[in-house]
Amino acid sequence: MTMFYRETDEAKVARNAATVFDLHGQAIAWLEEYTQIPFPFTKLDFVLLPGFQYGGMEHIGNIFYREPSLLLEENATENQQLGRARLIAHETAHMWFGDLVTMRWFNDVWLKEVFANFMAAKIVNPSFPKINHDLAFLLSSQPTAYGEDRSQGSHPIQQPLENLRDAGSLYGGIIYQKAPVVMRQLEAIMGETAFRDGLREYLKSFSYGNATWDDLISILDKRNQTDLQAWSQVWVKEAGMPVIKTERGSDGQLLITQEKTARNGSYWAQHTELALFTRIPLLKFPLTFGDK
Numbered sequence: 001m002t003m004f005y006r007e008t009d010e011a012k013v014a015r016n017a018a019t020v021f022d023l024h025g026q027a028i029a030w031l032e033e034y035t036q037i038p039f040p041f042t043k044l045d046f047v048l049l050p051g052f053q054y055g056g057m058e059h060i061g062n063i064f065y066r067e068p069s070l071l072l073e074e075n076a077t078e079n080q081q082l083g084r085a086r087l088i089a090h091e092t093a094h095m096w097f098g099d100l101v102t103m104r105w106f107n108d109v110w111l112k113e114v115f116a117n118f119m120a121a122k123i124v125n126p127s128f129p130k131i132n133h134d135l136a137f138l139l140s141s142q143p144t145a146y147g148e149d150r151s152q153g154s155h156p157i158q159q160p161l162e163n164l165r166d167a168g169s170l171y172g173g174i175i176y177q178k179a180p181v182v183m184r185q186l187e188a189i190m191g192e193t194a195f196r197d198g199l200r201e202y203l204k205s206f207s208y209g210n211a212t213w214d215d216l217i218s219i220l221d222k223r224n225q226t227d228l229q230a231w232s233q234v235w236v237k238e239a240g241m242p243v244i245k246t247e248r249g250s251d252g253q254l255l256i257t258q259e260k261t262a263r264n265g266s267y268w269a270q271h272t273e274l275a276l277f278t279r280i281p282l283l284k285f286p287l288t289f290g291d292k
């Protein structure tokens with residue numbers, strides 16, 4: 001690995017360099033183990049650019065970074081250190097998710113971004129045990145995703161794109177905030193091991209080639225009891241979110257209903273945990289919304 005930089009403050013470079021190399025090394029080792037695929041290219045260098053509009057860009061074997069994101073000041077906060085570790089893990093994860101296997105077309109651009117963040121969280125979070133990562137994820141994802149998805153103007157995670165010049169219009173709250181929640185749900189439905197094994201098969205099958213979201217779902221669907229095609233239809237290919245209502249009938253029964261999706265009148269299949277607060281101790285039981 002070689003680091004290219006223009007920073008003239010040598011003390012600043014010296015203070016950060018070892019950590020920057022270590023973080024890349026740790027991310028590579030973790031990804032090799034998780035995917036069971038050795039680093040797929042012949043080298044990995046990185047270039048620190050003083051001014052760069054993105055945090056990073058995953059060119060094969062030569063990642064570009066915004067220099068201040070990697071060369072931190074002496075008094076950097078824990079959140080800045082976490083941000084740097086996540087950025088490095090994100091771009092390194094792209095070597096497998098995005099570069100080794102690339103989307104066929106930009107309608108699936110969301111997938112490589114979600115995977116990069118999803119892997120980065122798995123790689124980095126255990127090194128920052130003082131931070132409540134699940135709570136941070138909830139606060140940074142759900143409210144923004146709901147805010148956009150509840151509106152009439154919302155769009156599906158997977159969006160058609162006619163011309164590459166409009167690719168910039170795809171990015172927004174649905175890709176960056178809803179899609180990560182949906183990916184976590186997919187892993188929860190399948191279980192971590194079956195999900196990981198499915199990803200291994202997907203990466204191996206499409207190495208150095210292109211694949212679509214549907215290719216991935218076909219692989220995962222074989223390893224799982226839930227109908228993932230139907231799940232993908234409502235969660236990824238349609239806009240909106242499930243609205244669940246509770247009513248107390250005149251006979252005292254509690255009625256829990258889910259509204260159908262606007263477009264084709266199906267339901268969002270999902271596992272839900274219902275908690276009832278009564279005078280007796282808390283009752284909790286699982287509930288599954290299916291096709292009725």
Ligand SMILES: [Zn+2]
Nearest residue numbers: 090094113116
């Ligand atoms: Zn990315």
